[in-house]
Structures are given as structure tokens and as C-alpha cells.
Amino acid sequence: MPRHVLTGTRGAIAVLERSGPRPRYLALLVHGYGEHGGRYAELAGVLEGHGAAVFAPDHVGHGRSEGERVVIEDFEDVVDDVHSAAGLARSVHPGLPGRPGLPLVVIGHSMGGLIAARYAQRHGGRLAALVLSGPVIGDWALPGRLLAHEEIPDVPVSPAALSRDPAVGAAYAADPLVWHGPMKRPTLEAFERTLTRVAEEGDVGRLPVLWLHGDDDRLVPPAGSRVGVERLTAGTHTERIYPGARHEVFHETNRAEVFADVTRFLDRVVPS
Template sequence: MPEPGAAPRRSPQGVPYTDLPHIVNADGLHLFCRYWEPAGPPRALVFIAHGAAEHCGPYDEIAQRLKELSLLVFAHDHVGHGQSEGDRVNVKDFQVYIRDSLQHIDLMKSRHPDLPVFIVGHSMGGAIAILTACERPGDFAGVVLIAPLVQMNPESATPFKVFMAKLLNHMVPSLSMGSIDSKWISRDKRQVEAYDTDELNYHSGLRISFGMQLMAAVDRIEREIPSISWPFLLLHGDTDKLCDIRGSRMMYENSSSTDKKIKIYEGGYHALHHDLPDVAESVLKEVTTWITEHLPATASSEPQGS
């Protein structure tokens, strides 16, 4: 609680957190939250994990579709992103994202203890979703991954580049390694323009220290894949220049899950949910159908297939 008379904590955009839905993480940082609540009793909880340098606002279409199916959808801007506090798009340990996600999920579970929980993750949010589910493998009814970060792109992960990144990380961790090239986000020019003009997105260079955290997350995922047994849906475009599709293929082939599905979009770019209109619509249908199929039978509160 702020001390009496102290100025309220404000978001990076200058809005007092008293006026914004938020949680406070274990480091005392305020994280901006969004909630999409159905009119009637919810049938399940769905947590959305957004990608690097963006925020949870652009997931409104997916969330609205799920809300229409009586699902309670929730999300937050990761620390250092969007309207949340924290060093911009930088984190001391990737585990912070997972810890914060579990905190938010636990909060919602405490309010709705009998509901199944799903996670939807895109890009870096896909890596967060995978590691969050790996931490508590029995807790989730299913995980939906849209172009997840499972492997570093070969061009950025050559042995020499990795060696140089590690060296530079020790010397100048704040050095920029370049920004995300927005032209690879979507084949829909309007979506690229929306991304470029969204002031809540981070458009500056990503730091080497952040790149090292992404590499560490990818290494951890690779070790976890053989033991992944929870249900998952993978959606990936085969022209994705930002998250290598080979990571999704490797996860699909090498995980021990018996309930898994992969759909590859020919020519699809990175943000499939914002790609060409027919692809974006197909993604919405895949996500909503898959989650609906994994809901427990309404007549019983017992989880199915466990």
C-alpha cells in the first residue's frame, strides 16, 4: 500500500494504477491486466501470454471469441511491457515472466476453483506458456501456441553469434541487438501499420541481455520437450521469419503428449491471428474449436481424460 499522502504509482504512460486493473508482482511491480468476462457463469479460464515488445491489447479478437463461448479470458502486460512497470523489454531472469503468469493464474483460480484452465501464448508468450505448463503439468486442460518461440532462428543462433552475444553480454549487456522488423509480423499491410503506430508496443532496439534470456528459455524448453505430456495445439506459418517453425515441428514430434495437433499455414507470417483475413479467421476458429473440444462435459465437474 502507498504511504498516506504518497503520490499513487503511475503506469509508464502516466496513468495512476488506482485507475487501472492491475496486480502487483513479487518484486513489487504493478502489472496492467485485462479481463474479458462472459455474461453468464464461465465454463473455463483462459490466460493469454503476449509476445516480446508488444502488449495484451491486440489479443482482443481472440479473447472476445472465447468470451462468446462463456470462457473467462484474462491477461497482463508482462513486466517491462505496455502499461506495466519495469525496465522496458528487459528482464533479469526469464523465470520472472513464468512466476508472474502463475501468480495471475492462481489469483483467478482462487476466484473460480472448479474451472479448467487453458493458456494461449504467441511468440515469446508461447515460450512463457510452455514453461508455465511445464512447471505445473497437471494443472492445465490445454495449451494453445501461435508461432511459439521454441528455437532461435538459425541466422541469429550460429555458434559464433552466440559466442559474441555471451561475450558482449558480460561487457555491455545494454547494447542493442536491433529491433523487431515489423514487416515480418503480417502479410496484411494494415496490421503492420497498426503494429507500427501502436504506442504501447516497444519499437526500439532489444538489448543483448534480453536476447540471452530468450536463449536460456529456448535451451530450457528443448530439455523439457520429451517430458511434455499435456494437451497442446500448435499453429505456425511456414514463412515465419521471427520464430523458427522447426521449433514447433520439433516440439510436436518429440513431446510425449498423446493429445497434440499441429497446423501449418502455407505462406503464413509470424502473427497468424493478424495475418491475411482468411488466415486470421481460420486461427480464431482453430483456437476456439480446440479449446471447446477440451472443455469437461458440462454435466460433470470432473476433468476429462486425466
């Protein structure tokens, strides 16, 4: 996929692009903690085939972007970087002459769901739709548990918690762009602040929202996310909870079903 480089709030941000010759909408893929946009190549391919120009930024401290590994001091900066990626997408694919710009969809997974939710609160007036996958939103106990320790415990993500497909966990464990060390205090503190901020900043009005979650997600339990999603959408969202699925529904054994749910939702809500 083509790679762009943006000047981010705290260093250079790498952005992958995947698009056909005449896209009908723009999609921003907002990845999760410790990973990178390149892990979503299959989803990007599905969206490209559906008519999207797909842009996937690596957050500060992640993937091929600059910054100390997995340190995010303020998620507002990451929202700003995602907004810069949206500006890049609009400049590369401005749409047809005499017509308004292409509709923009934001798809956020896990930590990326928190970033995407905050993005929608700040810039929702320019969005056509929001998709949240296993989002860190609402009640999530992990930051508080880890911050209670004087030294942050090294509790790496178990690859088996990601998907029932063992190939997904194996690829994750072998990926040199994935962070496999402990979480860092500034990032955990930023998580707590942003969870509170998103809870306090109100709902996103009439913006169409699709919530996807595995019911066997032990990294970000769906019950805690439900609190945040219902608050963010005032209960007007569409949801798909997949029996037996783990944290990464875009990499799950039933991912064809997940992809179909996403494209059907976008067919319904994104202007043609």
C-alpha cells in the same frame, strides 16, 4: 476491458480481463516480445464468445506493467507472474458451488509461447490445454547472433513480417505501448537460458497441445519451433501450419480460420 493490477516478482503487473457473466473456462493470453496483452482484443472477444473468462497480463517491462522496457532477466519470474494471473482468474471466477474450479487454458504467442511452454512444465497438472502460436521454442538462432556483437545491433521488427494484412503492421508501428528499439542483452541471455531449460525439462505428458504457425514466418521459422514442440509434447500435439501466413496468425488475413481451429480444439479437449 477491465484492468487488474497484481504485485509481480519485479513490480506491478497490469492484467486485462474480458469475460461474460457465466464463463465455463478460463483462458490466459501470454503475449510476445515487445508488445502487450491489449493487442489480442479480437482473440479475447472470440474466446469470450466461446465461453471463456480471458485474462491477459503484460509482462514485466512490457505494456502497462512496471520495469525497464523489454528487460527480462529471468523467464522463471515471468512464469511466476503468469501463475499469479491464473490465481487472479480463479479468484474472480471460482465456478459453481460444489464443483471444482473452472478449466484453465494457456495460449502463448512467440516469446509467450516459450513462457507458456515453461508454465506447462511447471504447472501442467492444473491445465486443461496449451495453445502455442509461432512459439520461440526449440532452435532459434537470433539470440546467439545478436549476443555475438559487443553492442547489440538495432534490428527492429519489420511490421510487414507480422501479417499479410497491412493494417496490422500500421497499428503495430503506431502503438505507443509497443517497443520499437533494440533488444537488450539481459533478455537475449535469458532467452538462451530458457530455451535450454525447456529443452532439458522434458515433455508435458498427456496435456493437450495445439501448435499454430505460419509457414512464411521469418521471425520465428517453423522448422526451428518444430524441434521444440515435438520434444515438449513427445509428438502427441495437434498442429495447424497455415500456407503463406506470417508470424502473427491471430492477426493474419485468415484469422477467422485460425480462431475456428482454436475453438474446435478447445471444444474437443476442455471439460464442459
